[in-house]
Amino acid sequence: MTQESSYKDKKVITIGVVRELTGLTERQIRYYEERKLIFPSRTSGGSRKYSFTDIELLMEIAEKIEDGVQTFEIRQEMIREKKKEDAAALRKKMLQGQINAQFGIRKI
Amino acid sequence: MTQESSYKDKKVITIGVVRELTGLTERQIRYYEERKLIFPSRTSGGSRKYSFTDIELLMEIAEKIEDGVQTFEIRQEMIREKKKEDAAALRKKMLQGQINAQFGIRKI
DNA sequence: CGTGTAAGGAATTCTGACACG
DNA sequence: CGTGTAAGGAATTCTGACACG
Numbered sequence: 001m002t003q004e005s006s007y008k009d010k011k012v013i014t015i016g017v018v019r020e021l022t023g024l025t026e027r028q029i030r031y032y033e034e035r036k037l038i039f040p041s042r043t044s045g046g047s048r049k050y051s052f053t054d055i056e057l058l059m060e061i062a063e064k065i066e067d068g069v070q071t072f073e074i075r076q077e078m079i080r081e082k083k084k085e086d087a088a089a090l091r092k093k094m095l096q097g098q099i100n101a102q103f104g105i106r107k108i
Numbered sequence: 109m110t111q112e113s114s115y116k117d118k119k120v121i122t123i124g125v126v127r128e129l130t131g132l133t134e135r136q137i138r139y140y141e142e143r144k145l146i147f148p149s150r151t152s153g154g155s156r157k158y159s160f161t162d163i164e165l166l167m168e169i170a171e172k173i174e175d176g177v178q179t180f181e182i183r184q185e186m187i188r189e190k191k192k193e194d195a196a197a198l199r200k201k202m203l204q205g206q207i208n209a210q211f212g213i214r215k216i
Numbered sequence: 217c218g219t220g221t222a223a224g225g226a227a228t229t230c231t232g233a234c235a236c237g
Numbered sequence: 238c239g240t241g242t243a244a245g246g247a248a249t250t251c252t253g254a255c256a257c258g
Contacts, residue, residue, distance in 0.1 A: 007115045007160045012125045014249095016151065016228065021120070026229080027240055035239095043124065045248045047229055052115045070238070122228095124249065134250080135219055143218095153227045155250055178217070 011041040011049040018050050022058050029058065035071035037061055037078065119149040119157040126158050130166050137166065143179035145169055145186065 015026050022029070032038050033048075038057060040048040050058075064074050123134055130137070140146050141156075146165060148156040158166075172182050 010160075012121045012129070014122050014125075014228080015230095017120045017122075017157065020151075025240075027242085030230090031239065043128075043248085045229090046231095047248070049125065052118075065239080072238095122249080123251095133219075135221085138251090139218065151227085153250090154252095155227070173218080180217095 008052045011051045011054070013050045013052070013055070015048050015050070018055055018058065021055050022062065024058060024062055028062070032058065032061055032071065036075055037071060116160045119159045119162070121158045121163070123156050123158070126163055126166065129163050130170065132166060132170055136170070140166065140169055140179065144183055145179060
């Protein structure tokens with residue numbers, strides 16, 4: 001319901017276009033995948049496909065690397081952030097459950 | 109200012125992905141370009157690149173063709189619509205000019 | 217008119233490896 | 238560790254043309 005569902009997250013962009021958009025080399029882009037920082041999907045033929053969100057993420061990654069942060073550390077950060085987000089989402093969901101139990105049922 | 113500027117109009121999708129997304133054949137997609145219904149940009153190497161907007165347009169075109177509308181007619185429609193939009197945009201702009209002339213200057 | 221297809225070539229992408237520092 | 242590069246192959250895309258209806 002709150003879904004944007006849309007364009008930004010659709011994995012449709014091939015690596016060559018990502019290269020142009022980010023200024024990174026294909027080598028770098030593939031390496032960040034190898035280090036589990038980015039997760040393109042694949043075409044039936046095996047070519048990588050990225051989303052606009054992936055591209056933004058790649059640019060953040062590139063900045064951190066320039067600042068001397070190692071891929072391992074970047075990955076740790078990402079995992080921590082994800083955990084926080086998941087916990088927040090769960091709290092929100094449970095609260096909504098409470099609300100529904102109190103008021104939702106009587107809606108007739 | 110009212111610009112979405114964003115993802116939806118960026119030409120970044122190669123024809124293979126467009127094929128998957130629209131269900132059209134590459135032949136069809138290229139033919140609609142030949143008939144001036146769609147205008148992909150190109151990579152330095154010459155490959156076509158489409159936007160999400162292009163994809164939506166392609167699906168509308170495909171529907172019309174199935175309904176027996178000819179590409180020539182579709183093109184006429186598109187041109188007429190564009191003219192209408194341009195005229196509306198111009199009226200809006202001129203009205204804004206009036207408003208600015210009346211009130212904008214005294215803003216100090 | 218709109219689409220399929222075979223043809224030949226060029227651009228794109230892929231993987232695994234060696235190199236450097 | 239992060240990146241460059243040459244290697245060989247496979248998938249992708251391109252154009253112009255012939256075919257059908």
